[in-house]
Structure formats: C-alpha cells, structure tokens
Amino acid sequence: MKKILREQARKFAFDHSDKPLLRVKTGERFEIETWDAGSGFFKSPADKAIPANRPGFDRNPPLANPIAGPVYIEGLEPGDTLIVNIHEIEVENTSWIAVGPKRGPLGESSRWPELSSEYHTKIFKHTPGASGTTMDGTLHFNDKISWPITPFVGTLGVAPDRDVLNSLDGQGDWGGNLDIRDFKPGNKVFLPVYHEGGLFYLGDVHASQGDTEYTGTAAETQATVRLSFDVIKGSRPPGIRIETPESIITIHAYRPLEEAVHQATVYMMEWLINSYGFDPTDAYCFVSTCPDFRINIYQMCKIGKLSYVAGAEIPRRYLSQAKLK
Template identity: 70%
Template sequence: MQRIEREQAKKYAFDWRDEPLLRVDCGEPFEIETYDASTGYFKTQADKAVPGKRPGFDRSPPLANPIGGPVYVNGVDRGDVLVVTLDDILVDDYSWIAVGPRRGPLGESTRWPELSSDYTTRIFRHTPGPSGTTRDGTLRFNDRLTWPITPFVGTLGVCPDREVVTSLDGQGPWGGNLDIRDFAVGNTIYLPVYHPGALLYLGDVHASQGDTEFTGTAAETKSTVRLRLSVIKQKRLPWVRIEKPDSIISVHADRPLEVAVETATVNLMDWLITEYGFTPTDAYCLVSTCPDFRIHVYQMCKIARLSFVAGAELPKRYLVT
C-alpha cells in the first residue's frame, strides 16, 4: 500500500505548485501518517505554548498545523468532484491541548486569571480498547473523566483555484482547516476540484473535540489515516458536502456565524432541489419544520483569520418526496 510517511507530512500550505508525494488511482487505498498540530512539539505538560519556544513561530504565518500531500488522483480533472472515503484513523497513544495568554476567547480573561496569566498544557493518555488498539480506545481527561476516542481529520482539502493558502487558517469551498467532527471513518466527503489530479492534502487529526473547539485546540494527536478517493465527473458543488450512512450535511464557513449557518442551510436546500426532486417551497418549509433538521457549529475559535464553520444536516429518511 502506498503511504506518505510522517516526516514527509510537514507541509504548511495548500500549494498547487508542490510536486505530488503520491499518485493514486481511483479506489486505490493508501495511507497518510500525520503529525499533530504542533509538529511534535507538545510531548509533556512542561512543553508550554510560548511562541518564542516553538519551532516555526518565528515565521509569519507560523509553521503550525502540518499536512501531508499533495496526492494526485489519476483521471480527475478541473470541474470534477473528488469523493473522499475515510476507511480508518489510528491515533497515537496520547493527545494534548494547550491554553494560555492570548490563546482563544478567554486568553485575556480577568474573571479567571489562571487562563490568561500562564500557559497550561494538558496531556491526555489513550488506553487501547478490546481490539488492542486506539481504534476502540479511551481518552483519559483526568483521574475522574474518560470517554471513547472519536477521531476525525481536522484539515482536509484540495488545492484552491489560484491561491496558495496556509494550513493554519486556509478555508474555502475546496476544504481546509475546518475541524469538522464528521470528517470521520464511515463518512464520505465531497470536494470541488480546481486542478488536474485534485491535489489532496490531509492532516490535523483530533482524538476528540467538543462543538466549536472553543479554546482553539482540541485533543490534538498524531495518526495514521487510511483512505480512498474517487471522482464524479463534471459536477458543480457550491461548497464541501458530507454524506453519513443515515444523513447528509452541507458545510459552509464564514463570519459572522449567522452567515455560515444561513449559507449552509441554503446550500442544503439546493442539494434537496437539484438532486432529490424537492420544490424550492418544500425545501424551504422542510428545514424550518422538520424536528430532525440540525445545525452544527463545528469550529468557532478566534485564531488568525479562521471563519466559523457550520453544517446543516438532514436525515436521509426525509429525502423522499
């Protein structure tokens, strides 16, 4: 099986000029070994998020949030849709979160000075599950709290049309640093393609995350991701889409949050109208009355130029008119 090794997965931009690290056929499984968002800096609680101590933070933008790629997909052209199927995510034996001065929305808090006066790093140990691996393992938050590891890919996308954007705050219809918990095993992601071969990058895996990723970091970890890619020829998408076994999700990122929510909902309506035979009136009324229509706020953290990421979700059982 072809693989991008971890030491190769240290790119910090979605750059269409990069030479592909892999060339794969549609349907061919391959693996990408990812670094955590700190490129391995956080190993113990003594490793603080002090910018002056972190490698790459003497650059602007800083070298953070590494990704592996690009992956060139044979037979994929501009104007196609890349279909990403995530088959497996095997995370490392620990993850981390880092908070402190000027990090996140409470990085200047006077109400709780401990959040803004000093840097704090927490290391979460991962206990293997019945399989003997972290695939069904447990994250230990502290001596009292544990929960199942629920890994997902935080940064996933193809190269945008003309821009070269950083993996730290690059976002768009093509993907990017979106921190969507539904970029998970068993789900399918649809990305519009702007260059021959699609030129996919992937990284920033999380062992778990709460809605909004409020502090700006979640349970950041190294991983090995196994995936397959295929293509829908000459199909136009307004933005990233996700298909789960039992639902569909339309994604959008913008500021303010209400724009992201509204656009994700409108794009979901477009999906219902163009592919499932809904009339515009039926789609409009459905999202306002269906008790199982859901809005997710995946990412709403104050880091660099990141926009807020929303998803509009509808169960598949309603996709019958």
C-alpha cells in the first residue's frame, strides 16, 4: 500500500505549487501518517503551551498544525468533484490538550484566574479495544472518566484556486482547518477541484472532540489514516458536502456564526432541489419543519482568523421518501 510517512508530513500550507508527495488512482487505497497539531511537542504535562518554548512560534502565523501532501489523483481536472473515502483512522497511544493565558475564550478569565495565569497540559492515555487496536479503543480523561475513541480528521482539503493558505487558520469551500467530527471512517467528503490532480492535503487528527472545540484544542493525536478517492467528472458542489450511512450534511465556515448557519442551510436546500426532487418551496419549508433537521456547530474557536464552522444535516430516511430526479 502506498503511503506518506510521518517525517514527510510537515507542510504548513495548502499550496498549489507544491510537488506531489504521492500519486494515486481513483479507487486505490493508501495511507497517511500524521503528526498531531503540535508537531510532537506535547509529550507530558510538563510541556506547556508557552509560545517562546515551541518550535516554529517565532513565525507569523506559527508553524503549527502540520499536514501531509499534496496527493495527486490521476484523472482529476478543474471543475470535477473529489470524493474522499475515509476507511480507517488508527490513533497513537496518547492524545493531549493544552490551555493557558490568552488561549481560547477563557484565556483572559478573571472568574477562574488559573485559566489565564497558568499553562495546563493534559495527556490522555489510549487503551486498545477488542480489535487489539485503538480503532475501537478507549480514551481515559482521568482515572474516573473515560469514553470511546471517536477519531476524525481535523484538517483536509485540496489546494485552493489561486491563494496559498496556511494550515493553522486557512479555511474555505475547498477545505482547511475545519475540525468537523464527521470527517470520520465510513463517511464520504465531497470537495470541489480547482487544479489538475486535485492536490489533496490531510492532517490534524483528533481522538475525540466536543461540539465547538471550545478551548481551541481537542484530544490532539498522531495517527495513521487509510483512505481512497472517487471522482464526479464535470461538476462540483458549491461547498463541502458529507455523506454518512445515515444522513447528508452541508458545510460552511464564516463569521458571524449565524451567517455560517444560514449558508450551510442554503447549501442543503440546493442539494435537496438539485438531487432529491424538492421544489424550492418544499425545501424551504422542510428545513424549518422537519424535527430531525440539525445544525451542527463543529468549530467555534477564537484563534487567529478561524471562522466558525456549521453543518446542516438531514437523515437519509426522508430522502428515500422523496422522488429522485
């Protein structure tokens, strides 16, 4: 199986001028070994998120959140849709979260001074599950609280049309640092293609994360991601789409949050109208009346130029009732 090794996965920008690290065919499985968002810096609670101590934090923006790529997909052309099939994510034995002064929404808190005056790093142990791997393992928050590891890819995308955007706070309809928990095994991610070969990047795996990633970091970890690609020729979506076995999801990243929610909902209506036989009036009324229509707030971090990431979700069982075009 073709692979990108961890030591190769140290890019910090989505750059269409990068030379591909790997070339694959559609349907061909391959794997990427990723760094965590801190490039291996956080190994114990003694490793604090003090900028002066972190390699790459003398740069603006900092060299954080490394990604692997680009991967060149044979046959892809501008105007196509890239379908990313996420098959497996196997995380390493630990993950971490780091908080401290001027980090996250409570980094200058007067209510809880320890959050704004001290740096705190927590290291979480992972234990394997019945498979003998962490793919069905457990994350131990402390000696009393634990939960199943629910890994996903935090940062993925193709090279944007003209810009070169960094992997820390670059976002758009092409992908980026989005921290969407539905970028997980068993799901398909649909991305618009702007360059020959697609030029796909991936990194920043999380072992688990709560809605909004409130502190600005989740359970950050190193991992091996196994995936493959498919393509839809000659058309591309207006934004990122996700298909799960149970639902369809449309994504938008923007500030303020209500604009991200609004546009994700409009993208969902467009999908319903163009692919599932809804007329505009029915689509408009459906998203306001269906009791299972959901808005997911995946990322709402006060970090750099990050926008807020919203997803509009509809269960597939309603779509099976609609007349397909």
